[in-house]
Ligand code: SF4
Ligand code: SF4
């Protein structure tokens with residue numbers, strides 16, 4: 001029995017690129033592992049001091065800690081994950097993860113074992129002490145949610161009076177403590193016009209990135225009316241313009257609206273080849289490079305997709321990642337509806353969680369998209385051959401020490417960083433990469449999405 005899984009050789013019907021890899025009849029991988037969980041989001045709790053209107057996990061103060069994985073079980077799962085990928089990007093989130101007393105214990109265990117650990121929080125509980133303890137535990141960055149600079153909007157959306165001010169204070173403290181942070185905003189009809197002001201505010205505060213999330217109607221978000229496809233389209237156009245304005249200073253990205261790539265690629269056709277978004281494997285990575293662990297230990301393709309791929313209380317992470325039929329169906333399935341006949345299916349592919357939420361089919365059409373493909377246009381391919389999440393394949397000789405440095409950066413970015421290091425070295429006539437040439441690169445190489453070094457390149461790793 002053989003499943004087909006992505007690798008850059010030829011196009012599959014689902015728009016992915018594929019090669020054949022052997023699985024046993026039981027669905028267990030028998031050959032080399034061809035997909036790696038580069039990014040893992042871990043919802044450690046459903047408890048939260050807020051109760052936001054759009055919350056995909058329906059978090060709130062009424063949830064109890066009972067039923068959450070305990071510290072020892074989390075440690076065991078972490079070891080299993082690291083056995084599959086020794087350097088993932090691990091996002092510890094919730095609910096509100098700061099409500100877990102063992103957050104730092106888990107962060108430290110992950111970061112000491114090779115993971116790049118970041119924390120997603122509403123920010124209201126980020127005291128000075130907590131920021132310091134997170135830093136001491138090896139946390140490299142924090143993602144904080146701000147939906148508006150108007151307390152009336154933010155506090156009402158988040159169901160927490162005074163929450164905006166608490167989060168603004170936390171962002172000041174993050175800056176003072178030099179812990180990198182990302183500002184995350186969920187766009188709605190109510191705050192859409194404020195996005196340029198929010199981006200400016202975030203850049204002035206020194207945010208590494210401004211991430212704009214589009215509603216996925218799951219959890220409490222099911223009760224919300226999302227924007228119409230044409231409204232999404234207008235916001236995407238605005239975000240592409242904002243990305244250009246802040247390039248080199250702060251990354252601006254759409255989250256869970258991969259349709260932005262139509263606009264980025266149109267810009268590239270018009271001569272803008274510098275967008276850092278071109279370096280991404282732009283199709284949604286859920287189930288291929290990305291997955292989520294729920295507070296109870298279930299694995300799903302992403303935080304917004306409720307479909308359970310396996311249960312970590314009974315099955316190891318590696319067995320679920322390699323053998324789950326849910327992941328196999330995402331990796332091998334054929335996109336349906338308009339996404340299936342769209343020429344952008346290889347670079348966009350739509351949001352699978354939204355397709356599932358709205359049509360009950362993980363591989364169905366993402367109807368939040370305004371584009372109507374004719375089905376006759378030739379497939380559009382991504383521009384970069386090596387993207388974030390690609391397999392790292394050295395094209396030059398690397399000294400063992402230099403190679404070890406590369407192993408210390410997240411697997412997600414390794415291939416792109418190696419490619420740039422090699423390009424830089426070749427341009428200067430080097431034939432081999434060693435620690436000295438790495439240091440030279442580090443001093444001279446521009447970093448594409450931030451003028452500052454991003455968190456994963458700090459600390460002398462590259
Ligand atoms: S969105 Fe975040 S802050 Fe809001 S209720 Fe959910 S977990 Fe809490
Ligand atoms: S399925 Fe949708 S929500 Fe999930 S990671 Fe992909 S784009 Fe985002």
Ligand code: SF4
Pocket residue numbers: 258259262338339340342343344345348349350351366369370371372373
């Ligand atoms: S139709 Fe689907 S694949 Fe095409 S751009 Fe829209 S969401 Fe992307």
